Amino acid sequence: MSASTNRLANHVALITGASSGIGLAVAEAMASEGASLVVNYRSQEQPAKELVERVLKAGGHAVAIQADVSQEEDVVRLFDETIRTFGRVDVVVSNAGIQKDAAIAEMTLKDWNTVIEVNLTGQFLCAREAVRRYRTQSRKDAPARSAGCIITMSSVHEIIPWAGHINYASAKGGVRMFTQSLAQEVAADGIRVNAIAPGAIKTPINREAWETEEALTKLLRLIPYGRIGEPEDVARAAVWLASDEADYVTGTTLFVDGGMSLYPEFRDNG
Numbered sequence: 627m628s629a630s631t632n633r634l635a636n637h638v639a640l641i642t643g644a645s646s647g648i649g650l651a652v653a654e655a656m657a658s659e660g661a662s663l664v665v666n667y668r669s670q671e672q673p674a675k676e677l678v679e680r681v682l683k684a685g686g687h688a689v690a691i692q693a694d695v696s697q698e699e700d701v702v703r704l705f706d707e708t709i710r711t712f713g714r715v716d717v718v719v720s721n722a723g724i725q726k727d728a729a730i731a732e733m734t735l736k737d738w739n740t741v742i743e744v745n746l747t748g749q750f751l752c753a754r755e756a757v758r759r760y761r762t763q764s765r766k767d768a769p770a771r772s773a774g775c776i777i778t779m780s781s782v783h784e785i786i787p788w789a790g791h792i793n794y795a796s797a798k799g800g801v802r803m804f805t806q807s808l809a810q811e812v813a814a815d816g817i818r819v820n821a822i823a824p825g826a827i828k829t830p831i832n833r834e835a836w837e838t839e840e841a842l843t844k845l846l847r848l849i850p851y852g853r854i855g856e857p858e859d860v861a862r863a864a865v866w867l868a869s870d871e872a873d874y875v876t877g878t879t880l881f882v883d884g885g886m887s888l889y890p891e892f893r894d895n896g
């Protein structure tokens with residue numbers, strides 16, 4: 627991680643699904659830039675608590691809050707507890723996501739619904755609470771030029787079709803239009819809404835795609851830049867998007883994918 631420049635000083639940043647992978651890295655990066663952290667987790671309490679301890683030890687501010695982003699009452703409580711703890715919220719990184727892969731003929735309705743509920747409805751519930759809170763907070767006390775910022779964690783599969791993962795790709799395609807429509811709706815309130823679309827990032831969600839040499843070689847054929855992404859690659863993008871450096875950026879998707887979305891098969895075909 628590069629040296630802190632305190633770009634998120636006095637910001638309160640809420641990151642969902644922050645007990646592992648990309649969410650954990652985003653939370654660490656935002657804390658190192660001066661943000662007070664709300665570390666949301668669903669079931670992995672231990673790593674969330676350890677992250678909070680690391681931040682407190684370093685002189686920062688952080689709290690871990692359990693909530694399932696697909697449950698309305700959980701999300702409302704998550705924001706209530708955030709305001710009770712820190713008095714405001716300035717950045718929401720709606721990162722929580724899951725995969726439940728199957729070919730369509732084998733996909734259960736439950737696996738379809740669960741992925742849509744976490745990956746898409748979860749975005750709606752978190753963004754709705756964020757907008758409600760941002761609208762009631764005083765602009766005078768805001769640490770940023772904007773009235774608040776929302777970052778949705780999308781995927782290259784918001785544009786790249788993905789056989790065998792139609793629940794996931796449908797949810798991420800929905801996140802793309804959700805992000806743009808919401809950005810259009812709340813820009814006049816001074817609220818910025820952007821998506822990050824990671825490519826292949828080394829985390830538990832896609833372990834089988836990188837844990838063997840054979841799988842990694844196959845994966846690298848899809849990545850023109852020639853390496854798998856690290857959670858920190860996404861974290862640096864999230865810090866920038868959340869900071870005033872990106873104040874004129876809203877309604878866009880920032881692809882952090884080593885070129886995965888550039889149709890790499892066309893390098894030597896077509």
Ligand code: NAD
Pocket residue numbers: 642643644645646647648649666667668669670693694695696721722723724744779780781782823824825826827828829830831832
């Ligand atoms: P991960 O499995 O390490 O992280 C997902 C996190 O979300 C976990 O901490 C999990 O506990 C949490 N979570 C799951 N369901 C939840 C719920 N209902 N409520 C609250 N939290 C919940 O995987 P990751 O790769 O870090 O994924 C983070 C996000 O990035 C996801 O939205 C994923 O779709 C997206 N993404 C990842 C990749 C990649 O290559 N790793 C690529 C594109 C997009």
